[in-house]
Amino acid sequence: MPPQPAPPRTGLWLVGARGGVATTAAVGCCALQQGLIGSTGLVTELPPLAAAGLRDWGQFVLGGCEIRAGELPQAALDAGLPPALVAACGDELRAIDQRIVPGVVHNSGSAVDQLAAGDAARRFDTPRAAVDAIKHDLDRFRESERLERVIVAVASSTEPPTDATRLPDSWEELEPLLATPHDCPLRASSLYAIAALESGCGFVNFTPSLGASCAAIDQLAIQVGACHAGRDGKTGETLLKTTLAPMFxxxxxxxxxxxxxxxxxxxxxxILSSQENKQSKLGCKDAALDALLGREPGDGPQSLVSIEYVASLGERKTAWNHVHFRGFMGVEMTLQVTWQGHDSALAAPLVLDLARLLDASSARGERGAVGALACFFKNPVGAPLEGHAEQFAALLKHYAGRHSAEASDH
Incomplete structure (x- = not known):
């Protein structure tokens, strides 16, 4: 019997590849491929999506870029992952390390600049030169690993907000600015988005940075026939908010x-202890609470969000919410919720889920922002901000429902 051809594979290119989220995703993917862990925390392993024709974990190959020196096994230990699991995945992590190249730093703010370590970071004279270098990295990854498709996921440090008033609405107007180092307002996350889309890759922005979340870059995605999703992964406090606000x-x-x-x-x-970088995160966390509560814009409650750096906590994140509300006959009441979680262990499985789902969207030929992935994000592109239940229903309809309909047609 002739040998069976190897199944087609998809590459997952992680920007910020040795950060906590990307490292945890890498260890998780290796462990899934070896059958060392279960599927808890993975949305795509829920029964409706597990039957949606998504690629198996063994069909994914990981690579990426990083602006800091280091090695994945040590980064995994630094992220608080179980040493025995890291050791069991050691060979695979070292292989991924060989596919990690120096990252691009461009207009990312002083806090990110301070992270960049010597030869581990690259800087270019113009945004276009940076985009072309990233495209070369992606093309080499695709060709050397013989990949059918590539998904680029930004899991790097949060950038300061991009000045939206300087962004043109069309790709035709934005593209020439890439040749001008001083006139282009884009930061590195958006250069990665442009490079991914121009290379025909799917693009995921798991950070509060701009990425592809502007009209001109979305227009590029539609023109080249690529798809993208974002913005800012919804893992803890905002997940609670989009669940509890519709309840009220x-x-x-x-x-x-x-x-x-x-x-x-x-x-x-x-990074978020820097005030300029913190503003990007706060803007995503505080988005559209009025709409979630069924109130007119500007007619909602007083809303305050703060983020503070406490070095001793490491990956352990605590989010405390205090909700002051009024009920029947004007009686005032309070809800207080404390969420304590491992930041990267909450985020990493969602990055892996998004790689599978956006890979499926790429295979279908979807273009532009994939709004059906809104349930994964604080500030979703391509869809209105709704309660989590509505967002999750849209996810199932788009992927599980569509797959069932396509299967019945055949």
């Missing part, structure tokens, strides 16, 4: 204030 609205309870306080100690927390 459905009971006609008047929320008068909603205060959230977050403390964490990993590299993400250290």
């Amino acid at each position: 609205a459905s009971r006609n309870l008047e929320v008068m204030s909603w205060v959230g306080h977050n403390i964490l100690g990993n590299a993400d927390g250290r």
Whole structure:
């Protein structure tokens, strides 16, 4: 009997490849491929999506880029992952290390610049030169690993906000600015988005940075026939908010204030101790609470969100929410919720889920922002901000429902 051809493979290119989230995703993917862990925490392993025709974990090959020196096995231990599991995945992690190249630093803010270590980071004279270098990395990854498709996922440190007033609405107007080092307002996350889309790759922005979340870059995606998803992974406090806020609205309870306080100690927390970088994160966390509560814009509750860096906590993140609300006959009440979690262990499985799902969208020929992936993000592109239940229903309809319909047609 002639040998069977190897199954087609998809590459997952992680930007910030030795950070806590990407490292945890790498260890998780290796462990899944070896059958060392279960599927807890993976949305795509829920029964409706497990039957949706997504690629197996063994069909994914990981690579990426990083602006810091280091090695994945040590990064995994630094992220608080079980030493025995890291050791069991050691050979695979060292193989991924060989596919990690120096990352690009461009207009990313002083806090990110301070992370960049010597030869581990690259800088270019123009944004276009940076984009072309990233495209070369992606092409080489695709060719050397014989990949059918590639998904680029940004899991790097949060950049300061991009000045939206300087962004043109069309790709035709934005593209020439890439040749001008001083006139182009884009930061590195958006250069990765442009490079991915121009290379025909799917693009995921798991950070609060701009990435592909502007009209001009979305227009590029549609023109070249590529798809993207983002923005800012929804893993803890905002997951609670998008679940609890519709509950208050459905009971006609008047929320008068909603205060959230977050403390964490990993590299993400250290970057967010910079005020300019923190603004990107706060903007995503505080988005559209009025709409979730069924209130008109500007008519919602007082809302405050804070994030503080506490070095001793490492990956352990605590989010405390205080909700002051009014009920029947004006009686005032309070809900207090404390969420304590391992930041990267909450985020990493979602990155892996998004790689599988966006790979499926790429295979279908979907273009532009994939709004059906909104349930994964704080500030989703391509879809309105809704309650988590509505977002999850849209996810199942788009992937599980569509796969069932396609299967019945055949």
